Every structure is written in structure tokens, then in C-alpha cells.
Amino acid sequence: MVNIDMERLVMAGAYFGLSVAVVAVGKLGRDLFALRGGRRLGHALASEDNVAVAVEQSLFVLATVVALLGSLVVAGETILDQAADFATTSLAVLVTLWAAEQGLARLVLRGIDMEREVVDQGNVAVATARAGVVFGSALVLRGALGHAESWLTRIAWMVAGQAALLALTWLYQRLTPYDDLAQLGRRNLAAALPLAGIAIAAGLVVDASLRGHGATWTDDAVHMGVALVIAVVLLAVLRWLGDLLLLPGSTYSEEIERDRNVGAGLVEATSYIAGGFAIAYFLT
Secondary structure, X not given: OOOOOHHHHHHHHHHXXXXXXXXXXXXXXXXXXXXXXXXXXXXXXXXXXXXXXXXXXXXXXXXXXXXXXXXXXXXXXXXXXXXXXXXXXXXXXXXXXXXXXXXXXHHHOOOOOHHHHHHHOOOHHHHHHHHHHHHHHHHHHHHHHOOOOOHHHHHHHHHHHHHHHHHHHHHHHHHOOOOHHHHHHOOOHHHHHHHHHHHHHHHHHHHHHHHOOOOOHHHHHHXXXXXHHHHHHHXXXXXXXXXXXXXXXXXXXXXXXXXXXXXXXXXXXXXXHHHHHHHHHHHO
């Protein structure tokens, strides 16, 4: 006969219910941010069939779950202490993801009115790029918060990780011969996919580097620095190999800027994410 640990089963059910509640609060927060500008996300999604809004909403929900479950450290011995641990982590996750969507993404997509493009214009390219940044931020959170250390230490690494993600996305934009942001404004989904892919890959690399904590802050910083250098080198190599092996007779840049080839953008984005997984595997 199978023995069932009822206490553990009840706790799992409780955490599942609380996680659903956190996702609901996250969605409510996004709705309120949009409502401040006179935009109703629910109406845009249900009545206007706005795919761009759906892309952002879907990735935000997924990012919330990934960040919350990866960051959750329940160290308290009593139910109240455990509830406090869960509430604190949930608040940190939601605030950071809201900040990533409203702040970090603005730094990546400089000069783009994201709400107007996504909600009013239904620009799937802008939605995809911003959603990629938010999901990458969730991965950074998973690495920075998922340790039984002081909150000051975890927040410090969270800030450092978000800065690293921002730096890698900026570097990618410098490497592309075309203007990424201008392409997004022209609804070029092919240009949005690699940008989202590099943000997710950066999140994977930072997440893995933060999970291998050393004995000192210096060790941790060196570990992250080495991981980021590897990521930069791999970014250039993957772009070169893609042009050479995957697009014979053409290049990513030509396919994305000239032909708006979504397939080429998807291949490039996937190669970056695959590279991020590979680096993460060897770092952990």
C-alpha cells in the first residue's frame, strides 16, 4: 500500500493556491498600470483580439511562475514564518517583474512608446521584445533570490544581474548592422525574435552564474564576469555560424531587415537560447 504524506500534500496544495493568487495579483498590477493611461488590457484582448497584448500577458504569467518557484526559499519553522517567507518572495518577484516591464524594457527599447505600440497599435514585434526582456528578468531573479542568504545580498545580486542582462541586450543591438528599434517600430517581428532570444539567453547565463556562489563576493563577481565574457564570445560565434551554415547565400541581417523573414529571426533567437542553455549547463 502506498503511504501518502497528507501534510506534505496539503502544503503543496496550499502553495499551489498561493502561487495562483500571486499570478492574479501580477495581472491586476499590469491592468492598473495600463488603466492609468486609459487603456484596458482585458478589453483589448477579448474585444479587439489584440495578439500583442496576449503575447505580453502570456509571457508575464510564465515569467511570474518561473521567478516565484525558482526564487522561493521557505526557511521558517512555523506556518507564520513560512507564510512570511512566501509573501516576501512573492512581493520581491512581482515588484521586480513590474519594474522590468515598465522600466528595464524601456531602457532596452529606448524611445519606443510601448503601451501605444502594443495596446493601441497591436504591434506584436514590440510586445515580443518586451516580453523577452521580462522573461529574461525572471530568470535572473531565479538565480539571485533562490538562496538562503540575507535579503541584502540577494537584492544586490538581483540588481547586478539585471544590469548584466541590460548590457548584453545593448551589446546585441550594437552588433546588428541594422537599427533594431526602428525595425520594431515598423512591426518587423523577424527583428524582435532575436532581441527577445538574447534577453532570455542572458537570463539563463546570469541565473546559472549566480547559482554557483563562491566563498566571497569577489569569487561570485569573477564567476559572473567569466560567464558574461563567454556569453559575449558565443553571441558573436553563433551569429557567424548562423550566417555560414544555416543561411547559405544570405545573412541574418539581410533576411531580417530586407526580407522581414520571421523564420530567420526565429532560427537566430533559438540559437541564442540554445547557447544560453549550454553555458548554463556547464556553469552549474
